Amino acid sequence: MQRILEHVKPERRNKEIVHNPIYPIFWQRSFHFETIEQVISYLVPLVVPVLKLSGLYQRGLQNALDLRRTTFTVNDPNLPANFDGFTILFLSDLHIDGNDALIQPFCQALQETAVDLCLLGGDYRFHIRGEFRKVMDRFEQFVPHIQSKEGIIGILGNHDSWEMIKPLERLGIVMLINESVQIKRENESLWVLGLDDPHYYKCDDYHKANRGIPEEAFRILLSHATGTLFNLDSEPVNLYLCGHTHAGQISLPLFGPIITHSKLKGPFVYGRWQYKHIKGYTSAGVGTSAVPVRYNTHSEIVVITLQKRSGQDDKHYSEVSEINTHW
Ligand SMILES: [Fe+2]
Structure with a gap:
């Protein structure tokens, strides 16, 4: 417990305590009407009744x-040779108590x-706050x-x-709070850096997680959302894995996702992207939040194979040279 209290920032703990779990979320939010997405997000409580009336x-x-398996390779000449062919199962946005x-x-x-x-990208609970006994029951299940040789x-x-x-952690999951873990194979290693939430709590701290890691190390960055990218322009991150957007969850033909809860749109909402030297993947997630439905998006588990080579997979990435929050 001492370690957890040292790493979880007080602002996260305070913010959680301030919010009363039995108090309606509607009254807890500060109101923002700066974007169409923010205005639409206040209409979420109407979505289920409208969908039921429409028969959809x-x-x-x-x-x-409709849970699918997405597989792809990440080619990187800097990958240590012993990790050529290393496979990662990436599971994000499980919201595992939200859909029995x-x-x-x-x-x-x-x-x-x-x-x-196996890497878990956060968002295990359906609701933003409240009890989480059912989440743990589902995890136990x-x-x-x-099936992961190097654990979770x-x-x-x-x-x-x-x-x-x-x-x-009692279930054997190594939880990282702006910390890192070294995975060794013979005399070589790769490092997994795990950050706290950059979206709502804004407690991500890359520099803290990066402490003590050799400059030339191969780094996989696990962050719940793309928000951490703003601080990584010159950081030696090889692969950035995140979720949070659910690929929009509800996506309209021709228009695309209505709500993504992300400033970064375009290729950052779903799939593979490359920002400068950083290859990244935004997962659509396993579960759903707010409403237990999807339209024109699907749930996914993601299997990534690391390969020590250059090129070849690059054509699959949407390259982004500058972060544009007005996509
Ligand atoms: Fe989520």
């Missing part, structure tokens, strides 16, 4: 159970996916199905409480 609700529930029907196909997908390392490493998202760290 059941279709949305079924779409949310998802646990069975999720466990099935995990049973069929053997990897070297699915964690035994994860996780971070917190904006839906998670710092008080979830200890029970998650």
Whole structure:
């Protein structure tokens, strides 16, 4: 517990305490009407009744159970040779207490996916606050199905409480709070840096996580959202894994995602992107939040294979040379 209290920033702890879990969220929010997305987000409570009236609700529930496996390779000449072919299972935005029907196909997908390392990208709870007993029950159900030689490493998202760290660690998950872990193979290593939430709590601290890591090390950065990118222009990050957007969750034909809860739009909302030297992936996530439905997006588990080579996979990345928050 001492270690957790040292690493979880007081502003996160204070912000969680300030919010009363039984007080309606509507009254806790400061109101922002700067963007269309912010205005639309206040209409979320109307989404389920409208969908039910329109007859589309059941279709949305079924779409949310369409769990797919996304696979791709990341080529990097700087990858240590012993990690050539290293596989990573990346699971983000589980919101695992939000849809009871998802646990069975999720466990099935995990049973069929053997990897070297499993990374969890945060957002384990459906709601932003409140009790999380059901989240832990679900973790106890699915964690035994994860087949990962090097174990499971996780971070917190904006839906998670710092008080979830200890029970998650009891399940054998290494929780990183602006910390890093070294994965060794013979005389070589790669490092996983895990940051606290950059979106709501704004407690991500790359420099703290990076402390003590050799300059030439291969770095995989685990951050719940793309917000950390603003501070990484000249940092030696090889691969950036995040989620948070759910790929929009509800995406309209021709228009695209309505709400992403992210300043960074375009290629940062879903899939592979490259910002300067950093290759990244934004996952659509396993679960759903706010409303348990998806339209024109799907749930996913992600399997990444690292390869020690240059080029070849680059054409799959949407290259971004400058961060533009007005996409
Ligand atoms: Fe999420």
